[in-house]
Amino acid sequence: MDYQFKDIEAKWQQFWFKNQTYRVENNTSKPKYYVLDMFPYPSGAGLHVGHPLGYIASDIFSRYKRLKGFNVLHPMGYDSFGLPAEQYAIQTGQHPAITTETNIKRYREQLDNLGFSFDWSREVRTSDPNYYKWTQWIFMQLFNSWYNLEKDKAESIDTLIAKFEKSGSKGVQAVCDEDCTIFTADEWKQKSKEEQQKELLKYRLTYLRESTVNWCPALGTVLANDEVKEGFSERGGYPVEQKKMMQWSMRITAYADRLLRGLEEIDWPEPLKEMQRHWIGKSVGAMVSFSLAPGFPKGGGTEPNDDLAGARLEVFTTRVDTLFGVSFLVLAPEHEFVSSLTTSEQKEEIANYIAQTQKKSELDRMSDIKTVSGAFTGSYAKHPITGTDIPIWIADYVLVGYGTGAVMAVPSGDQRDWLFAKHFNLPIIPILDVQKELDIQADPTKEGKYINSGLINGLSYKEAVRLLIDELEDRGMGKAKVNYRLRDAIFGRQRYWGEPVPVYFKDGLPYLVDEKELPLLLPEVDKYLPTESGEPPLGRAENWNYHDQFEYELSTMPGWAGSSWYWYRYMDAQNSQEFAGKEAIAYWQDVDLYIGGSEHATGHLLYSRFWNKFLKDAGYVKEEEPFKKLINQGMIQGRSNFVYRLVNEEGKSTNTFVSAGLRNQYKTIALHVDVNIVENDVLDIHQFKSSRAEFADADFIFEGGKYVCGVEVEKMSKSKFNVINPDDIVARYGADTLRLYEMFLGPLEQSKPWNTNGIEGVFKFLRKFWKLFHDDAFNFFVSDQEPSKAEYKALHKIIRKVEEDIERFSFNTSVSSFMICVNELTDLKCNKRKVLQDLVIVLSAYAPHITEELWMLLGNEAGTLSYAKYPKFDEAYLIENEFAYPISVNGKMKMNLTISLGLDASEVEQLVLANGDVQKYLDGQSPKKVIFVKGKIVNLVI
RNA sequence: GCCUAGGUGGUGGAACUGGUAGACACGCAGGACUUAAAAUCCUGUUCGCCUUAAAGCGAGUGCGGGUUCGAUUCCCGCCCUAGGUACCA
Known part of the structure; x- marks a missing residue:
């Protein structure tokens, strides 16, 4: 029989399914190998031909490793909580669980069609209560932990309480909120239970606090930083604004440095590592204090300002060495000191400026980087070393969100400061003897010796930094400091289709539900919209209270919660006692090969590393890094086809279509046409006419008897009619x-x-x-x-x-x-x-x-x-005793000559030079040099 | 602007540590089989020049230089494309 792929494929797919051919045991007698695909969100559109690319590669790799004698874990599942199912629920009233179930069925059919060797007995779904029970459980572990900087790892909150009881908060090195207070052991003991809880919340790895969040009104929820792209929501592309809200967050910043260091050890694509490095954004520098008191406001200020008496302006800089070049300070317009610092003379100007910047959208502020703008507050601060008065300005090139929201401006070394100084006619002080052309631009060099710089005059960069930091520390006016761009991750979503947060409130304070009561099930609601009073959809659930008296948290967890640990669940998917058994984890350890798209660089892949490190600190898992090797498969784009509809003189569309090659001779508009009725860019006229009623009597202007379609490469999507279904x-x-x-x-x-x-x-x-x-x-x-x-x-x-x-x-x-x-x-x-x-x-x-x-x-x-x-x-089957040497003259290949591989250089040289054809190329000359590389080449230099 | 990856025939791409550039495949052209078509098979296919032909000559891996007996591969400068990122102090 000829190759009957249909029969063969159906037969074996059934065979594998029936015989559970790819079911894998946690078998310690064989070496393990773990191949993981990023599990999909089961969308209504189904798989297109681009989705399986990575799955095929990982399947080939898994099958190969099996043949090589490895016990291969190659699972699949679904990241099944998410927005589209919920949006659909809002429109139709259908429960997202039903939509999700239907979509998963469809995905499964499509996947089964391709002959993957997944072990489906280990399938996970993030929306399954038996799964999200453990997502909630991990949340609870995070809540019950704090980050001990002394040991550089997370610990149980009990060890922190013990410290407080023994010696108070002094000397505790922890990652915590900025408003942590210092108290003694006695003071701690005198605090009420509530006050203690309040204080502990500032240390917990998942915590509730009022923070500025990305609020997306169209989606009715807050978003994490990685879910916002250029001021718009990643899903749906709706505008996002900043808003202060009580929100759950994850203290990922505690792990910033470990997340950064870990990148050195893992085999990931360089661009992806770069993205994470940049997202973490470590910068090493110093905090410098500029004191405001005594005697401010100065420079014409009338009223003495007591609000800030004794206060200091903190500034972060990566270039302390430029301290003597500071000629002004700049605060972000939103900086909390601004109103107190503004003198009455400057009030109007400052108010105008703030109003002006508020009008600008995030986007405007980013795109308009040429215009220099700012305003003087009227106040001055003291230089921490020289004591000179430094004017304080505000400008929107300084961002509240980064560092302290205030900078020391050094116009001679920083181009933005330079532009600002030029524009407002502020001094530009040279600080290094090699700085040049300071009247044209700033020179950020670190070379040369310092000038105009007091105690560091004559020193080099490294010496100056060390001396200055010592000096600042002695004076209590600064210290070395590492700053990160990474922010704590907002963890709550005001949405229905997600994991409920296992927390209830008593006297306004959050408490964990009892572990035995997990999973905290997602309650039924009548509608999937916020309540009339603006609470999240869970607020609609009736009688949904903890022990019938306390209110549950109404936010649900974000999409990335369930995907931040799923690879462990595959190791032991049916376990009802633990998220995965100790033995299973000890055997499978980590993912050897992870294949997926690079779009998860700063989301899933960062959060997963964070949770993994936490689980390791807590002693549940073995490895510091979850994914040893990662490969990003490329995106398969769509190849869209177009037809060109003729437009008549009145600018109206006709029913005549012009072939692509002739379209420049007419006035036309391009229309996407379904690629499935186009072959080699030639339109199937018959199918086109029957595709839509309005095309039934269409006319065509052909070229060469055919209608040729235009082509463009775009993202594969339904709306572009370029989807190819596997x-x-x-x-x-x-x-x-x-x-x-x-x-x-x-x-x-x-x-x-x-x-x-x-x-x-x-x-x-x-x-x-x-x-x-x-x-x-x-x-x-x-x-x-x-x-x-x-x-x-x-x-x-x-x-x-x-x-x-x-x-x-x-x-x-x-x-x-x-x-x-x-x-x-x-x-x-x-x-x-x-x-x-x-x-x-x-x-x-x-x-x-x-x-x-x-x-x-x-x-x-x-x-x-x-x-x-x-x-x-x-190797024996490949050994040759002859080789057809390419003979080249001055590096240009001229001919081939078959010579035994047993000969040495001089024998080969003799043979080659004796050859008549070679002589022809040599043109009677004898070569200056003969290069001979065994099994590769003979090159004659003349 | 910065970071990262990349730029090779008509097309997708190959050439792994410097050693025959264009493997493999698509497309195209010609041919065989066939009444015809499909399927299959064979031949050719980087470009230019020359030749009846066999063959030959020259150029050629984004551009310009360099190192080397020899460069798609290494170095320097530039251009372009894709992805990321941005008043980050």
Whole structure:
């Protein structure tokens, strides 16, 4: 029989399912290997041809590792809490659980179609109560922990309480809110229970506090920083504003440095590591204090200002060495000191300026970086060393959110400060002898010796920094300080379809529910909208109280909660006692290979590392980093097709369509056309006419008798009519062809537009492969004769090649090599069992169905192929005793000459020079030099 | 602006540590089989020049330099594309 992919694929998919071929045990006798895909959100649109790219690669890798004798964990599940199902619920009233269930079913069908070797017995769904029970449990562990800086790890909150009881808060080195107070042990004991809880909340790793949050009115919820892109929500693209709110947060900043250091040890793509480094944004510098008292406001101020008596203006700088170049201070307009610092003379100006900046949107403020603006408060601060008066300004180039919201301006070293100084005519003080062209721009050099700089005059950068920090510390006016851009992650969402936060309120303070009462189930509500009083949808749940008396937290957890630990659940998915058993974790440890998109760089991948580190501190897991190696598969873009509709003189659309090549001769508008009725950019007129009623009597202006469509590469999406469904490809060519083709398309990491054109080549290859095992009448026919040297050579080349390629994730080159191998064996008319059986094993990782069928036809037990042994490569079959040397003259290849590899340099030289054709190229000259690299090249230099 | 990755035929791409540039495939052209089509098979296909042909000559991996017997690969400068990021003090 000819290659009947439909029958073969259906048969084996059923076989694998029935026999649970890919079910994996936590078996300690074999070495483990954990291959993980980023689990999908099951959207209503289903999978398009781009989604499986990474899954195919990870499946090939998993199958390969199995053949290599590893016990491979290769699971799949669903990140099934999320906005789209909830938005749909708001529109239709259908419970998000039902939508989600339907979508998951569809996803499963599509995934099953592709022959993946997932162990579905370990499937997880983040919206399943048996799963989110543990998400809530981890939340509780975080709530019950604080970060001890002395040990650089998280600890139980009990150890903090013990410290407070023993010696108060003095000397406690913790990551905490800025408003932590200093108290003694006695003072602690005198505090009421509530006061103690309030204080502890400032230390807990998940905490509730009033903070400025990203509020998205259209979605009715707060968003984490990584969910906001350029002032708009990542999902939906709605505007986001800043708002002060009581909110749950995760103290991820406690882990900032460990998150940064950990990047050194993991094998991740460099761009992704860079993104995380930048997101964490460590900068090493110093805090410097500028005192305001005594005698301010100065410079004409009339009223003495007591609000800030004795207060200091704190400034963060990465260049303390430039301290003597400070000629003014700049505060963010929102800085809390601004109103107190403003003198009556300056009041109007400052008020105007603040009003002006408030009018500007976030976007305007970012895009308009050319215009220099600011206003003088009228007040002065004292330079911490010289004591000189420094004017205090406000300007919107200083951001409240970073550092202290105030900067010391050094116009000679910083371009923004320089522009500001020029604009407002403030002094520009040179501080290094090598600074040049200060009348044109700032010079941020660290070279040279200091001038105009008091105690550091004549010193170099490094010496100056050390001396200055010592001096500032002595005076109590500053200290070395590391600053991070990373903010604590907002953890609550005012939404329905998420994990309930296992917290209730008593006297306004949050308390955890009893662990035994987990999971705290998501209650039923009549509508999925906020309540009339503006509370989140959970506020609609009736009689939803803790022990019938205390109010539950009404926010739910964000999307990233469930995905921040799911890889552990796969290790022991059915465990009802723990999130995963100790033994299971000890065996599987961490993810060896993680494949997924780079869009999760600063979200999921950062949060997961954070939770993992916390779980390690708490003693539940072994590894500091969860994902040893990570690969980003490229995005498969859509290839959109267009038709061009003629526009008449009145500017109205007609029903005539112009072929792409002629469109410049007419006035047209472009319309997306469904790519499924276009082949090689030629429109199927018949299908086009029947696609929509309005096109039924369309006219066409053809070129060369055809209607040619325009082409553009865009994101694959329904609205652009460029979605290719993998099901359609599978129906036409089979899953094995699709798998091979997606790999053949190019390097895994590269983004590329989908183009079905080349798929025929891969399909042909599989038919050719099938033919090797069959005679001309398509009867299965394999010979038991000993293979020839050439046949063995072809086999062992592919054994080695595929091994090398898979180990370096170069799947596209393997596919080429398979083609070469099958072409060679076809030319050799090879049908020897000894060659073909091994070839079946090697190919099985890529094309599991066809190889499973042939494996059985070869007389092996059905279904055992997945656990067969990868054939051993034997160099002996590849050893040659001759080589066709390229003979080049001055580095230009001229001809080939076959020479024995046994000869040494001088013998080869003699042979080459004696050759008549070589003499022709030498043109009678004798070469100045002969370069000979054994097995590579002979180069004659003349 | 900064960071990161990349730039190779008509197209997707290959060339792993410097050693025959364009493997493999698509497309295209020509041919075989066929009444015809599909399928299959064969031949050619970087560009330019020259030639009846065989063959030959020259150029060529974004651009300009350099190192080297030899550079797609290493170094310097520039241009372009994609992704990220931004008054971050």
